[in-house]
Amino acid sequence: MTTLPLHERIRSEIEAAILSGALVPGARLPTEHDLMREYGCARMTVNKALSALAAAGLIDRRKRAGSFVARPKVHSMVLDVPDLEQEVVQRGQHYRFELLGREAKRPDAGSAVEVQLAGRGELLAIEGVHHADGVPLAHETRFVSLSAVPEIAGQDFDGASPGAWLLKHVPWTEAETRIAAVAADRATAARLKIPAATACLFVERRTWRGNEGITLVRQHFVGAAYDLIARFGSARSMAGG
Amino acid sequence: MTTLPLHERIRSEIEAAILSGALVPGARLPTEHDLMREYGCARMTVNKALSALAAAGLIDRRKRAGSFVARPKVHSMVLDVPDLEQEVVQRGQHYRFELLGREAKRPDAGSAVEVQLAGRGELLAIEGVHHADGVPLAHETRFVSLSAVPEIAGQDFDGASPGAWLLKHVPWTEAETRIAAVAADRATAARLKIPAATACLFVERRTWRGNEGITLVRQHFVGAAYDLIARFGSARSMAGG
């Protein structure tokens, strides 16, 4: 372990506090003067650490007011993660999540991804269908780690989408998405009210906060009804939508 | 126009030089001392600008050696852009690009995306099929802006993939990808040697360098043979593949 530069140490300690949830979104950080006393260093050193966090989008800084943990908007710039509920509503349609099943369980030992998500802890398994104006748009099976997100146990998802709730309440820092085109199997086709073997977009996404798994979701989109759009680039140059 | 902080001005001027291609990948930047003389400021100010560029991945800095424009690896961290050639080879298979057509032309006035890509300039249109061990994996139609990438005119793509060549030679800064599941039409199915109406992953990607369009590509992947994987997150926490 090489001795970390002081500004890096300050940076990473604050970052850890944010990612672990010890500092919640909206919380105010100590002022630069507080921190320079705490670490016994010059203000420029503290400033460098905080500036880096601000550049990374982890905190917001306001003159006279102080520095605050940023609200989870992490993803918006990087990828339009499909928050179906929001997108359907934006298109002027009526959104509904039809809950088909819900169960707390231990991870299936035969499923590597489930075990990786929950470790020894429990999972909440949710199954349902997203509707736009009453028409099925996508079917999803979702697992949420109950140790990472205990508050989800008290949520009722008949009508509202679990994905939208998670996006609002649990910031993620890492995500991996697998995308494929598949022919709908009989069960999925029935739930989506489409002919069997229709082309569907299959999306499997896992998200983490730091090293802790948050959720794993598998979605089948009705091929004709949905496109995924992903944008990459610096915010700076992303003029005009 | 508010007066930009000096370190921001330095930063953005160098950034512009890199994005415009005036500073090519591998080129050496002036030293901090040169820049502090050029801008008449303290070294810390120059340092802040260069550190920001390094954090953004636009330049690499090496002690004693200097600062250099980074090789285009921009994407690797953000998204595994499917460089099919590389991926096929990594799987231990033999890769081949079968060139079906190649033509320089003006953008089709009826196609908004073509016009947006090339403006008044010319396009190179390339059509071909990607093969892994002789089996068709994907069909693509690609347009490349000849004003943005004049060197491509001298390239021969029978055998090698135009996507791989572009990734190596032309760094992009912005990308937009549209992904959908479609049933293969007759012509596409024939080229991919699959039954008509097989589920295919359709990918349409546009890339830019700064505000200048580079390429537009439309690909049909054989559904059963290919998954797209996208990863998002800070490099820091992306331990272990």
Added chain:
DNA sequence: TCGCCAATAATGTATAGACATAATTGAAAC
């Protein structure tokens, strides 16, 4: 000629202080 070592040139980190800027707070004036 080859290999080692020291000088050197570049970035990396840190300090202490100065002044600028902006937003909030509280006090004074109406």
Added chain:
DNA sequence: GTTTCAATTATGTCTATACATTATTGGCGA
């Protein structure tokens, strides 16, 4: 009470300097 203005406080920028770190370069010696 309400409005206005000034003091305060926190961040933003910049300077000048010092020493640390590291890789290259060139020279010296075997």
